[in-house]
Amino acid sequence: MSLEIKICGLSTPETLEAALEAGADMVGMVFFARSPRHLDLARAAGLAAQVRGRAQIVALSVDADDAALAGIVAAIHPDLLQLHGAEDPARIRAIRARFGLPVMKAIGIGGAQDLAVLPAYAAAADRLLLDAKPPKDAVLPGGNGVAFDWNLLTGPNLAGLDLTRPFMLSGGLDPDNVGAAVRLIQPGGVDVSSGVERAPGIKDPDRIAAFVRAAREASALAASGPADPARPSPARETRPS
Ligand SMILES: O=C(O)c1ccccc1NCC(=O)[C@H](O)[C@H](O)COP(=O)(O)O
Numbered sequence: 001m002s003l004e005i006k007i008c009g010l011s012t013p014e015t016l017e018a019a020l021e022a023g024a025d026m027v028g029m030v031f032f033a034r035s036p037r038h039l040d041l042a043r044a045a046g047l048a049a050q051v052r053g054r055a056q057i058v059a060l061s062v063d064a065d066d067a068a069l070a071g072i073v074a075a076i077h078p079d080l081l082q083l084h085g086a087e088d089p090a091r092i093r094a095i096r097a098r099f100g101l102p103v104m105k106a107i108g109i110g111g112a113q114d115l116a117v118l119p120a121y122a123a124a125a126d127r128l129l130l131d132a133k134p135p136k137d138a139v140l141p142g143g144n145g146v147a148f149d150w151n152l153l154t155g156p157n158l159a160g161l162d163l164t165r166p167f168m169l170s171g172g173l174d175p176d177n178v179g180a181a182v183r184l185i186q187p188g189g190v191d192v193s194s195g196v197e198r199a200p201g202i203k204d205p206d207r208i209a210a211f212v213r214a215a216r217e218a219s220a221l222a223a224s225g226p227a228d229p230a231r232p233s234p235a236r237e238t239r240p241s
Contacts, residue, residue: 003182003219004189005212006058006168007196009037009143010203016047018205020054022212027051028058028082028191031072034139036201037193041075048076058082058104062141066098073099080104082129084142089124102126104168108133108141109148129191132171145194147172153185175210179218186222190215 007019008028019027029044030037039047051057059078061069063085072078081095084106096103104127107118114133122128132148134141148171166188169181174195182190194200196207 003187003215004166004168005215006170006189006191007203007208007211008058008060008170008191008193009035009197009201010047011037011039011043011201012203013047013050015203015205015208016050018203018208019212020051022209023216024055024208024212025189026056026058026080026191028060028193029076029078030060030143031064031068032060032062032084032140035143037143041071044072045075048078052077056080060084060142063087066095069095069099073101080127082106083125084131089120092121092124096124096126104129106131106142106170109152109171112152115152127188128167129170130167130187131191142170143193145172147177150181150184153187173211175207175214178211178215179221182215182218183222 004025006026006028007024009030010016010019010027016027029039029047032038048057056079057076058080059072059076060082061072078101080102082104083092087105092103092105103125105121105125106129107121108114109130110133118128130153131142132146134144135146138144168189168191169185169187170191172195173181173190173192178190192211196203196211198204
């Protein structure tokens with residue numbers, strides 16, 4: 001299975017085009033008013049029209065209620081809903097049922113203890129996004145450009161987890177470190193926002209291209225031999241189909 005690459009927090013036609021031309025599989029649009037990447041629905045609809053049929057459209061929200069989600073879905077017809085708040089497995093199931101769309105749940109990882117919740121979330125969501133926990137003083141629950149210890153996701157720590165679909169890795173990835181992350185973890189996908197920006201909320205086309213290139217090169221290399229012999233390759237799945 002080939003590595004899926006998501007560029008999150010795109011907000012202009014130019015940077016969106018850079019992500020699509022670089023070969024991103026997924027593009028993320030942020031609906032969270034406190035974020036410098038926040039999009040209003042009209043702007044998002046225009047960007048979605050530019051993407052349709054070229055990559056998957058991911059709508060990111062944070063503890064959004066049904067009315068807010070309905071507005072987002074009607075405006076951009078996303079392929080995937082990314083939930084980046086404190087949505088529990090019951091809420092994820094309710095959202096999947098109500099909107100008939102696959103859900104990717106972001107889970108903050110700070111230590112081995114955070115892995116315990118993964119099976120419950122994997123059973124409810126279509127995908128998991130394993131992200132860093134936000135720093136204590138952070139305004140945003142994600143998109144903070146901080147990484148967690150990737151070694152938490154190597155063989156012994158994942159051994160007891162019933163994961164049956166590829167997860168995406170995120171948090172502090174950038175063009176310089178994504179190769180090492182892919183070779184070590186062999187995730188199903190990688191997701192980046194801050195690491196391809198020149199300032200908060202301002203994406204850099206060159207960094208987007210460099211990120212995609214580095215991730216693809218590392219994925220090809222990893223496919224020729226797993227870095228962690230205790231771990232099946234590619235990364236295991238997180239939900240029965
Ligand atoms: O990007 C935002 O502004 C944002 C706001 C609220 C919740 C999540 C948000 N972003 C999440 C992401 O962009 C990524 O899924 C992930 O957290 C990685 O971000 P980064 O560490 O900046 O690459």
